[in-house]
Amino acid sequence: MEPEERVTRRPLERELVSRGVRMTHQRRLLVQIIQGADGHLDAIALWQRARSQDPTINKVTVYRTLAMLKKYGLVDELDLMHLEGGRHYYEAKTTRDHIHLACLKCGRIQEFESSLFEKLKGQIEREQQFRINTVRVEAGGVCDRCK
Numbered sequence: 001m002e003p004e005e006r007v008t009r010r011p012l013e014r015e016l017v018s019r020g021v022r023m024t025h026q027r028r029l030l031v032q033i034i035q036g037a038d039g040h041l042d043a044i045a046l047w048q049r050a051r052s053q054d055p056t057i058n059k060v061t062v063y064r065t066l067a068m069l070k071k072y073g074l075v076d077e078l079d080l081m082h083l084e085g086g087r088h089y090y091e092a093k094t095t096r097d098h099i100h101l102a103c104l105k106c107g108r109i110q111e112f113e114s115s116l117f118e119k120l121k122g123q124i125e126r127e128q129q130f131r132i133n134t135v136r137v138e139a140g141g142v143c144d145r146c147k
């Protein structure tokens with residue numbers, strides 16, 4: 001089995017500034033939390049983390065900032081096998097697409113990257129004449145710790 005590879009995330013703040021987005025204090029705070037998150041955050045978890053640093057931040061600002069990041073294609077929205085119901089999770093887009101492995105026992109999410117995945121995307125684009133902008137693959141199962 002291949003080891004879990006680290007994926008690198010695009011620098012959100014720089015990407016936004018280069019698109020002419022005005023970085024308010026609260027936007028910067030939210031973007032920094034998403035960028036630095038070790039896991040995949042949903043809107044409420046993001047709001048809670050932000051609120052501990054700036055109690056004046058409200059949920060609307062969180063949702064608007066997430067919508068803006070999505071509009072610019074800078075974050076991916078995931079449902080991660082609906083491990084926790086209908087929640088959606090966000091992560092800064094990575095330089096290469098990755099597959100999410102969701103443990104249905106402990107809820108751990110692992111990220112897996114493979115050149116085969118890149119090849120598969122290429123094959124789809126060639127054979128279907130389809131240009132892929134976003135791709136999402138999730139596997140549900142039991143992780144090595146829970147087996």
Ligand SMILES: [Zn+2]
Nearest residue numbers: 103106143146
């Ligand atoms: Zn597990």
Ligand SMILES: [Zn+2]
Nearest residue numbers: 091098100111
């Ligand atoms: Zn991920």
